[in-house]
Amino acid sequence: MALTARRTEPVTILQRERALRPDMFLILPYLALAALGIVMVYTASAPRNELLGLDPASTVRRHIVFVLIGFAVFIASSLIGGRTLRSLSIPFYMGSLLALGIVLRWGRELKGAQRWIQIGPLQLQPSEFAKVAVILALAVLLANAGNTLRWFHIGRAVLLVGAPAILIFLQPDLGTMLVFAFASVVMMFVAGTTLRQLAFIGLAAVVMAVALFQVGAIEEYQIARVTSFLDGAGDEEDADYNQRQSEIAIGSGGFFGKGLFGGTQTNLSFVPEQSSDFIFTAVGEQLGFVGGSIVLGLYVMIVWRLLVAAINGRERFSQLVAIGIASLLVFHVFVNVGMTLRLLPVTGLPLPFLSAGGTFFIAMSLALGLAHSVWMRRSPVPDE
Amino acid sequence: MNLGWRLGALALTFAVLFGVLALKMWTIQVTATSTFVEAAQNNLVKFVETPAPRGQIRDINGNLLADNRNARVAVIEGALVTRGGEDLLVRNLAAFSGRPASEIKELVDEARRRGDRIEVVSELTDEQVVFLSEHHEDFVGVRIVDTPVRVYVDGKLAADVIGYIGRPNADDLEKPGVKPTDVLGKAGVERQYDGVIRGESGRIGYRINARGEILAQLSEDLPSPGSTVYLTIDSEVQTILNSSLEQGLLNAREQYRVGGCVPGDEDIGCPVRAVGLVLDATDGAVVAMSSVPSFDPNIFVEGVSEDEWARLNSQAVFNNFAIQGLYAPASTFKTVAYVAALEEGIFPQDVTHDEDNGYICDGLLEFRFNDGSPQLYRDWLAGGHGAINLHDALHQSCDLYFWEIALKVWSGRGTEFEQDLLQQWARKFGFDSQTGIDLPFERGGLIPDQEWFDNAQVETPLLVRDTPWAGGDVMNIVIGQGSVLATPLQMANAYAAMVNGGTLWQPRVVDHVETAEGTILPNTPVAVRDIGMDDRTIQLLRRDLQQVINGPSGTARTAFADFGDNVELVGGKTGTGEVIKRNEDNADEILRDVDDALFVGVAPINNPKYVVVIVIERGGSGGRFAAPIAARVLQFLLNGIEGVSDVGSGAEAD
CATH class of the missing domain: 3.40.710.10 (DD-peptidase/beta-lactamase superfamily)
Incomplete structure (x- = not known):
């Protein structure tokens, strides 16, 4: 698809005149997933809350608040124009770096990793926003580079992604680091990186990781955290137990599922983290293969709309943002669902729009809104 | 920017990733779902074993040489220790038995790992039995089991022939059906005729929830005692x-x-x-x-x-x-x-x-x-x-x-x-x-x-x-x-x-x-x-x-x-x-x-x-x-x- 050819036509005025119409093929699946998420979070958390003597709806009520905030963020970000976004990208990126630094120094520790900043009653996970920030900053860099990427640009891209990656590596949060890696490689690939350059990036990542250990930039306890994560150490047995229970839950759901609140695995709390990381288990057990397929289908629809947005993006920057966000979404879905199906190891990546977890829902809504904005400001197609 | 083939390749990759997920879902939810339905059922039921009394050993005239007496034993039932209740159990058991907490923790861990029982107090006094019964909620996973204990009536009479019993060693454990908690014949007739003397353990089935708490007893198979062996010894x-x-x-x-x-x-x-x-x-x-x-x-x-x-x-x-x-x-x-x-x-x-x-x-x-x-x-x-x-x-x-x-x-x-x-x-x-x-x-x-x-x-x-x-x-x-x-x-x-x-x-x-x-x-x-x-x-x-x-x-x-x-x-x-x-x-x-x-x-x-x-x-x-x-x-x-x-x-x- 020769987008460059299109851009040579003097249609700028026409585009400006066109009204900003929302993409319902994107918004409807997004709303459907969010709604399903609320139901699933409720079914997965109510029995447990009841058992603990809490209000059964306490988890879902909190989740709904974040969903509503997420909707607002989606609408707001949909309205941000390409140029504005481009100018905001670098400050956003710098801000994220700062936040990651803060979280590392003063952040709250939970389950052996420092990921949270406590602001009043609010727990924020800067790494979720950093995902979006890196995609934006990389899009700026690659858009500026033009059609042919020089080694110089590759080097800068590696540094740009590497800096927050290291900070996240120190938390440690291997899952998020892999998100960075996946999204940036996809973006560079689409931006025209040669295979040799891609190989260099891979090499650079390895060298950097080794160098960090060698130089001693990492404190001993941090190494211990990373290695214990990699080895699984004491958690391995639990992680394996969790995944086995998750697989049993989904597998026993069968074709049509056991119905809402009909899942013994979910209701009797055999599956841990079932309202956040393992939310897909609740879908698989209660709604069966049919429900799971519908959820995957909704994601496919969103990704398809993001790729269409990328094709029709008005400028290189917008296109790259749409691509980056599409890959962000795909990676999360694949790694998360793969984990619940016992196809992939436990990495702690939640499922977009379904998992309970405030920051993540908001960050993903932000990302989706930005990509949506790309579609709304797309180049006109001949028949419009 | 030429998105052409690169975007195509990307879309294809995404499609493959989603395809893999759908395939795996199909496998476990449609093709092999019965296995998982069964596994989910089994999650709800836990079985614990009741030891069978060993058969008696008698001489040619029927005189008793080896018998059993009943002892009330406190065991940690690995299958019944609740997830998350372990620390409390270890603390309470250490205080109850007077053994160091580290030792008790090892026992509890092993019992959980094997999903099997491990003896923690071998002969309970009446007071201890009452105490455990009254405070059972502080000892979740601990059961009082009536355990047959071997008694050699006239100790030295024919020790060489009768032999003795003990816990299985590494070699014994490789034999089918031998568990670490079993008691086996180690020498003499106790060993040679272990298969007929040992009998078969009974089984009690409990319905439990995910935390391992017992909701109800579902079934009980009584143990079948071992056979009596009559020696040619007079x-x-x-x-x-x-x-x-x-x-x-x-x-x-x-x-x-x-x-x-x-x-x-x-x-x-x-x-x-x-x-x-x-x-x-x-x-x-x-x-x-x-x-x-x-x-x-x-x-x-x-x-x-x-x-x-x-x-x-x-x-x-x-x-x-x-x-x-x-x-x-x-x-x-x-x-x-x-x-x-x-x-x-x-x-x-x-x-x-x-x-x-x-x-x-x-x-x-x-x-x-x-x-x-x-x-x-x-x-x-x-x-x-x-x-x-x-x-x-x-x-x-x-x-x-x-x-x-x-x-x-x-x-x-x-x-x-x-x-x-x-x-x-x-x-x-x-x-x-x-x-x-x-x-x-x-x-x-x-x-x-x-x-x-x-x-x-x-x-x-x-x-x-x-x-x-x-x-x-x-x-x-x-x-x-x-x-x-x-x-x-x-x-x-x-x-x-x-x-x-x-x-x-x-x-x-x-x-x-x-x-x-x-x-x-x-x-x-x-x-x-x-x-x-x-x-x-x-x-x-x-x-x-x-x-x-x-x-x-x-x-x-x-x-x-x-x-x-x-x-x-x-x-x-x-x-x-x-x-x-x-x-x-x-x-x-x-x-x-x-x-x-x-x-x-x-x-x-x-x-x-x-x-x-x-x-x-x-x-x-x-x-x-x-x-x-x-x-x-x-x-x-x-x-x-x-x-x-x-x-x-x-x-x-x-």
Whole structure:
């Protein structure tokens, strides 16, 4: 698809005149997933809350608040124009770096990793926003580079992604680091990186990781955290137990599922983290293969709309943002669902729009809104 | 920006990723869903086991030897420890049991890992039971289990035969169905018949939730107790055998040194132990079997101090020497050559082919082997036995006569006789191989021949001289010395075959098994082979064995002097096995003269029923120390309890 050819036509005025119409093929699946998420979070958390003597709806009520905030963020970000976004990208990126630094120094520790900043009653996970920030900053860099990427640009891209990656590596949060890696490689690939350059990036990542250990930039306890994560150490047995229970839950759901609140695995709390990381288990057990397929289908629809947005993006920057966000979404879905199906190891990546977890829902809504904005400001197609 | 093929490739990659997820979903939710439905069901049900009582062990008359009593045991039931409740449980259990928390934590972890029970307090008092019942919510995962505990009614009575129990070791765990929490037979009948004694555990099914909390009991299968094993052992005979061996051993030690002695490296001449058994010559049933010092198998249930354990272990009391002890059968082995001589017509060089013809035994045998080497052999009795025939030779245990037989076989080897003729006869009687008794760890002994000797020279050159197999080796065999080794059971079984008409039985200690439902499973006697001896040989042997005890110059005459009634019904053969030899180069110099005392008794000799074998390790002369013990046992067998006398000493005889 020769987008460059299109851009040579003097249609700028026409585009400006066109009204900003929302993409319902994107918004409807997004709303459907969010709604399903609320139901699933409720079914997965109510029995447990009841058992603990809490209000059964306490988890879902909190989740709904974040969903509503997420909707607002989606609408707001949909309205941000390409140029504005481009100018905001670098400050956003710098801000994220700062936040990651803060979280590392003063952040709250939970389950052996420092990921949270406590602001009043609010727990924020800067790494979720950093995902979006890196995609934006990389899009700026690659858009500026033009059609042919020089080694110089590759080097800068590696540094740009590497800096927050290291900070996240120190938390440690291997899952998020892999998100960075996946999204940036996809973006560079689409931006025209040669295979040799891609190989260099891979090499650079390895060298950097080794160098960090060698130089001693990492404190001993941090190494211990990373290695214990990699080895699984004491958690391995639990992680394996969790995944086995998750697989049993989904597998026993069968074709049509056991119905809402009909899942013994979910209701009797055999599956841990079932309202956040393992939310897909609740879908698989209660709604069966049919429900799971519908959820995957909704994601496919969103990704398809993001790729269409990328094709029709008005400028290189917008296109790259749409691509980056599409890959962000795909990676999360694949790694998360793969984990619940016992196809992939436990990495702690939640499922977009379904998992309970405030920051993540908001960050993903932000990302989706930005990509949506790309579609709304797309180049006109001949028949419009 | 040219998105063309690159975007296509990306879309394809995304499609593949989603495809993989859908495929895996299809696999577990549609293709294999039944497995997972079952797994989800199983998540809700946990089973715990109830131990089965081991079967009883009784003697031939039904007297109880091994039973069970009930103990209330606190166990950690790994399947029922709640997820997340572990720390509290460890704290409470540590306080309750008085054991360190770290130790308790290990137990809890292991119980959870195995999903099985682990004992934490072995005998609960009534107060403890009440406490645990009242505070069960503080001890989630702990159960009070009625556990059968083994009791050996008369501890030492037949410990060697009954054996003992214990936890499975690494080898046991590889057997199917054996769990670390099981109790297994480790020795004796407890081990050999473990499969029928052990019974089957019961099972209780509970419905639980994800935290492991019990919601309801779903099912209970009661344990099925093990079968009762009836031994061929007769407790009365066993009691007499035990006390006779104890007395005899004490006597031998007292005779060795006034005030007794303690066996060990410092005092290698001190009698180490007394081993004995009574075998039914008519069907191979073991009537009594014992070795002294013995042990009380209850210590394997109740535990024993480290010092006591070390002391018992140093004396090897846990071995059943009647089937594991290897001894030179010495002169008791002469009956093999005796039978061979009569059956094959082999008599000393200067005696015509008749066992009645005289042979002058002057105590010294000078001859040359085929290679011309001059030899000088001495009889155990300096000065010799005078003019004797085959029968006298057996009564008086004359070495020379039997050496002449060996020499004859050696000289005629390859032409007149097969070279291993004597070994063949020994093997017919069951020497050189396990008897096949229904007890574990039986040893097979050794009857050396040239083939064995040649192999041993290659395999263990340091232990075997470097000159070839020679006539002297055969001369050693004929008197049961040299490398000849046999268990007391082999000796008893061989004599049984010799005197019962030529049937070699497979010995056994179990008469029958009775299942919990009352079905009787007999352990039928098995005849290994019919040796095919001439009836005349059997009659002569019986007569000559009778003469060993009743004849004017019999080697056991003194030992049986006080026997009383029915002494004429007793036959036997003494033996004195050299453990530590005299100086070969200078026969007058005695370096150290330590012997095993042996005696084989048969009664009633006209219709043999019992064979009694007694061995006193390092006891000295067989006629002096072993025969009196056998005499006491035979007194009981023939005359009943009122005829039993104290164990004394017989005359010094080979």
